[in-house]
Amino acid sequence: MAARSLRAHLLRMLLPPIAALLLLGALVAYYPSIEPATAAYDQGLVDIGVSLGAYIRPVAQGFRLELPSAVDQVLRRDSYDSVYYQVLGPQGERIAGDDGLPGPASDNGDAIITYDTTYKDQNVRAIALRAKCGDASCRVVVAETTVKRKRLARDILFSTLLPEIMIAFATLLIVWFGVKRGLAPLARLSDEIKARSPGDLRPIDAAGTPEEAAPLVSALNGLLGEVAQSSRNQQRFLANAAHQLRTPLAGLQAHTELALAKPLPDPVRAELQQVHEATTRTARLANQLLALARAEPGARSNAAQVNLRSLAEGEADTWVHQALARDVDLGFELEAAQVQGDAFLLREALANLVHNAIEYSHRGARVTVRTGRRGAQAFVEVEDDGPGIPPAERERVLERFYRVPGTTGTGSGLGLAIVREIAAGHGGSIVITEGGTAASEPKGCRVAITFPHG
Amino acid sequence: MRLLIVEDDAPLASGLRRILEAEGHAVDVTSRGEQAVLAASQERFDLVILDIGLPQMDGFEVLRRLRTGSADKNGPMPVLVLTARDAVEDRVHGLDLGADDYMVKPFAMPELTARVRALLRRSQAHGGPRITHGPLALDTVARRAFLRNEPLELAAREWAVLEVLLGKVEKIVSKEAIIQAVAGWGDDLSPNAIEVYVSRLRSKLEPAGIKIRTVRGFGYMLEEFKGN
Secondary structure, eight states, X not given: OOOOOHHHHHHHHHHHHHXXXXXXXXXXXXXXXXXXXXXXXXXXXXXXXXXXXXXXXXXXXXXXXXXXXXXXXXXXXXXXXXXXXXXXXXXXXXEEEOTTOOOOSOOOTTSOEEEEEEETTEEEEEEEEEEEETTEEEEEEEEEESHHHHHHHHHHXXXXXXXXXXXXXXXXXXXXXXXXXXXXXXXXXXXXXXXXXXXXXXXXXXXXXXXXXXHHHHHHHXXXXXXXXXXXXXXXXXXXXXXXXHHHHHHHHHHHHHHHTSOOOHHHHHHHHHHHHHHHXXXXXXXXXXXXXXXXXXXXOOEEEEEHHHHHHHHHHHHHHHHHHTTOEEEEEEOOOEEEEEHHHHHHHHHHHHHHHHHTSOTTOEEEXXXXXXXXXXXXXXXXXXXXXXXXXXXXXXXXXXXXXXXXXXXXXXXXXXXXXXXXXXXXXXXXXXXXXXXXOOEEEEEEEEEEOO | OEEEEEOSOHHHHHHHHHHHXXXXXXEEEESXXXXXXXXXXXXXXXXEEEESOOSSSOHHHXXXXXXXXXXXXXXXXXXXXXXXXXXXXXXXXXXXXXXXXXXXXXXXXXXXXXXXXXXXXXXXHHHOSEEEETTEEEETTTTEEEETTEEEOXXXXXXXHHHHHHTTTTSEEEHHHHHHHHGGXXXXXXXXXXXXXXXXXXXXXXXXXXXXXXXXXXXXXXXXXXXX
């Protein structure tokens, strides 16, 4: 499910009621103002009708309208509308005015009748009234087209709708930006969480977050606390496991070495040699598994400024003795290389590279450890002149428990996986290439880890 | 030499005892920190091998009491710390408390015996004016060297280089460290000059089976004497 925008959701919820309110407001404003306005125009028609009634004169055969043409012009004059009238005698005969102007639907007495009708294909507003003609009464009908009435209605409608539409827009804008402003602390919160490294399990600072987001922050902090606690438990377990595993392994190693130092029948010596090698391998495997677990994201990290050069110098003694045991010439080309990271893990990564190079090299091989800087990057690399790793295998050797087919030696296939894991945990990367300089024949293997310079 | 092993894992403790006894040392073993502190206060050991993960009083506490108690009245007893924990703080903590060296379990026995030898040699070198290495003997007071009991002629700087290497048998000594130790005599020394002195030393010592190994790009290491 795609995440829903709170703003869009709020606007969608607000839009229909605002539109309905707008309409209702317009109606409520429109009708009370249109009635008196049209009533004023109707009154104008009635005035014309009354004036016309005053010009009815009795003649021999009945009545006639003696309307001077100047008066007729004045009565009919209107800037917008055409005005029509008709005067009918007591018997309904037309005395004067426009022929065919429709009368009111019902004719009941002396009241003034107001009505809408059509004349000459136009909508007209008409009034009908009675005028005295002698003893009887004549009917006067006055009608006018509805141009100014429509204009008035339109004007009223606009003058009420426009402010309402502006208010509605203002409301929506306020909601849009208000929500954005209101959610800004949440955005800050998410930025802070995004910027964190996977291992950073400190509680989130609740200061500056709105009251409404406080439960979210406190729930997150609760979760972070639990994760940190479980990570601490895991680390404690690892430390205990390390202790519980390593001490008996050290005992086992001591006793097999003691036994091997004694005169033994050859078959027994061969068996014991196997036991001894298996013990050494198990010890190394235990160390590697613990290192791998420690390198997991989320594990507690001891970040500090680490100089890869000092690290290599500190371990040189141990490595040289390992190399001598296998008749390997281990050399160093060390320059300062600052890295921000966990000294234990970085040392483990280096030790794994060196161990691999020594382990998989022939007797009399040359292995060289280099540290230094290349541009903005610190690097450590270990080069040997051994059999090398075929290009097709170079990616796979970084996988856990993978070993190049046909490899001798006692490796677990974990070493380079650990190195990769540790490199990645420090924002670095691992590259395997052929050894040798550009000038010389490529041979052996060069494994390099590059880190952002710290 | 008198050695004290403080280790609560019985198989490991007995293995260590037998290996070190085979090297010709007199070895006492205890599994408890309190007993170790008591024993060290009553007699002097040439080296204490101390496990950190002890029941009740742990190795750090034992180390603290050794260093602050009356045990060290004749100079600090060398302490080699054994730890099964790999946390960096543990190492640093141990060294801060005055441990002379540390080893992370499990370890190969040759490495342990080499470190024990180095620590014992160091504590002796502090004590006596005479340093020996196989057929080689240096009288540091008279500044005279003997090889197979014959006087050995050494130039002043050759002597200085050899003294540095003898102080750290089986340990790599960087060229910089050698230069610092030798260049107290006024003028600058280039790494090339050190190479010259080492090669002269080699031609004098190798016939007697004493080997100085070159560690490429780093320095030199005087190997353990294994006979001719």
